[in-house]
Every structure is written in C-alpha cells, then in structure tokens.
Amino acid sequence: MQPLTDNIPLLVVLAMTGTALLVICFILLNIRQQNRLLLQKRRLQEAEIRYQKELLHAVIASQEQERRRIGMDLHDEVGSALSSLRMILGNWSGPGDAAATAGLQQQCKKIIDRVITDVRNISHNLSPLTRGVYGFSDAIEDLCDGVNQSGQLQVALQLDANGALNRLDDTAALALYRVVAELINNTIKHAGAREISLSFFIDNEQLAIDYADDGKGLPPAPDGRAGGMGMRNIESRLGMIGAAYRLQDQGPGFGLQIRINTNQPSKSTV
C-alpha cells in the first residue's frame, strides 16, 4: 500500500471553498428563480388589471352608445310625431266642417298610435320582458323573428331547454338575452353572414347555448382574448352571471358555446 502523500489541510481548504461556491451558486439561483416568478406574477396581475379596465371601458362605452341610441329614437320618432301633432293642432281653426273635424281626429289618432308603438318599442329594447307569461323563450323568438323579417339573414332557432330556461333568474335571463342580441348584432354588422344557427339545449345538466354563423369569423386576437367592444361586453355579461363560454377556434364563420348552471343563482346584476 502506498503511503498517503496528500496535503490534508489543502484538501480541507479546497473542500471548504468548493462547498462555499456551491452554496453561493445555489443561493444566487434561488434568488434568480424567485425574482423571475415574481416578475411573471406581476406581469400577469398587470395584464389582468389592464383587461379589467378594458372590460369596464367597454361596458361604459356601450352604455353611452345605448343612451345615444335611445336619445336618437326619442328624437327622431317620438319627437317628430309629437311635433307634427302639435303642428296639426296648431293649424286647426276650431269646430267647423264635420268632415274636416273627423279627418283631423283620424290623423291625430294615427300619430298617437305611432307614438304609442314607438314608445313600446323603445321600452321593450330597454327592458325586454324575459319573465312571466311572456318569458325568455318568447323574447328570444321575437328577437329572431324580427331579424328574419328584415330579410337580411335567417336565424335557425332551436329551443330544447324550456325547463332550464324557465328556471333562469331575472339577472341571468336578461344577461343571456342581451348576449344573444349582441351576437346577432355583431353578425349583422361585421360578419357578412347569410345564416345564424342558435340552439338552446341541456348538456351535462347545464343549460347550453350554441351560436354559430356562416360569416367571415373573428380576426385572431394577439392575446387570445375576445377582440372588439361587443365581444368584451358579452364576456363581461357572461362573467357576471358565472357562465362558461368558448369561442370556436376552427373552421369558417363565428361560433360561441355557452354553458350555464341553472341550479345556482347568478352572481350579480346586469
């Protein structure tokens, strides 16, 4: 056996130095890893805050748009009808010819009927009836009929979930009505589609809503989230009632699948 010639103190110093270096490396890697995680977390938080701000902005902008539309409806339809009524009554010189009086009465009745219809339409748009005898299904059917009558495009509506639809509370019903209206509005405005397919059915004990059109579809969003103000609005409303949704990411046209648990109350008011 060879005698030991190694310098033990030198080896001890080397072992100490090596261990110290290993520990320093470990600590530095730990710091780096933790700082990276922290940075990632901060970025996610910032993105979430930015997104929430965008949602809020979309909600406020759509409210403003809605107010402008109501203002225009009142001004153009009700306002002009009342103005012409005032003009007619202003030109009336008093009771004279019976035939002329009857004509005037007829004209005034017509204008008043038009005002009544306009006011009803405006109030219906403001707050669609989604409860009671005239329920959610009827409101949706009316909405689709209105689109079909315009002749621009056809809505194929399938209602196979009347029980679940009746169980929807006011908040959820109104939110879903607005979502469907916004989807149809988007299709009319941007998709250049000919047909919309809208089905309500039960899937895994949940109310399922499948919406699809044969238009040009959504442009790809860089962050993978829904693009325009309309879609942000939809997302916000669905988020408020705790509904899950998925955008169709393949194939032509636009598609959106919504799933909502009708046995649970919705989270918030719309």
Add this chain to the structure above:
Amino acid sequence: MKYLYMSVIAPAFVLVPVSAALIRYRALTRAMRVLFGYLVLTAVVNAVSTLLAENGHSNLEIFHVYTIVESVLLLQFFYLTFRQRRPKRLTRLLMIAFPLLCCLNFIFIQSISGFNTYTRPVECVLFMALCLAYWWQAGDAETGGSWTAVPVNWVLSGLLLYFSSAFFLFIFTNFMFTQYSRAVNETIWNIHATLVAIMYLLFAIGFSKCNR
C-alpha cells in the same frame, strides 16, 4: 495578542448584527429575536473563550456546551420560522434529541477536552437540511415579495454558507491538530473566522430588512 484575527477581529463582527437588531428591535419577529439572543450568547462565549485562551487555559470544554445551546437556539429559530406542522414537529424533536446526542458524545464517546468532531458535523448537516427544507416549503407557498426583501432569506443564506463550508473543517479538526503545525491550523481557522464574519454580515442585512 495571539491569533488577533480569529479571536478578536472576526468575532467582533458580531457587533454588526447585534447593533442592527437593536436598532430594529421593535420590528423583529419572534424568530429574529431568538436569533438576536443567539448572537448575544455567541458574543459572550467568544469573549470568555478568548480570555481563557489568553490566560493559557483550554476553552474546548466550552464549545461542547456551546454546541448544545447554539443548536437549541437555532432550532427554536427554525421552529418559529417554519409555517407547516411537520417541520415544526421535527425541530421540536431535534431540540431534545441533538442535545442528548451531544451529552452522550462528551460523556461516553469523545473527550470533553478535545474538539467535538462527531456532533459538530452532525449539527452542520442538520442546519443545512433545515435551511433547504425552509426554501423548499417557501417555494411551494405563495410568496408575495422579492427574495431580498425577506429577512429570513438572508439569515438562512448566512447559516447555510457557514455550516456547509465549515463542515469539512469540523470533521478534520482533531486530525489536523495532531498531525499539522500550529501555523497550518491557524491559517485554516482564519478561513473559518472569515466565514463566521460573513455569516454575521448576512444576519445584519437580515435584521436591517425587518419592517413592521
């Protein structure tokens, strides 16, 4: 004075974390207060052992007792630092088992007038493992702030650096005392003293990071 660096200058670095702890005392957590107690004790033991050495007495007996008190205080620090029940229970168990091992060692195994080369490395392994265990569980938990803003991270860095680097030295201490010259031993113990000073400085940073 003999061994000026290792027995006076390097141990005097303990005043840095002690001062930092006194300045921030109100902001210290219970764990950091235990660490402060450990540092005060270390300062006293260092002063006593230097005085003993200067007067030609052996101070190795003190280190057997010091190992026990040091381990109990540091284990209490870990007990208060850990959040999960299992490591807390383990530190409680070690607070009884390790001092018992130290007593058995100096009564039956190693002479109290020699260096405790069995229990000291065991202590090193113990604290290395506890430091790593803390970081492991901290990685699992949600951590809110930056690494450098957490006082415990600095303390554990100091402990891990010291105990892992001094591990080999403690193993070979008795061997080198008997086989090598005083000058060689002095050189190596100067390195040890530097590691101790670095540990104190890291503790001082830890104390300075304590905020209410």
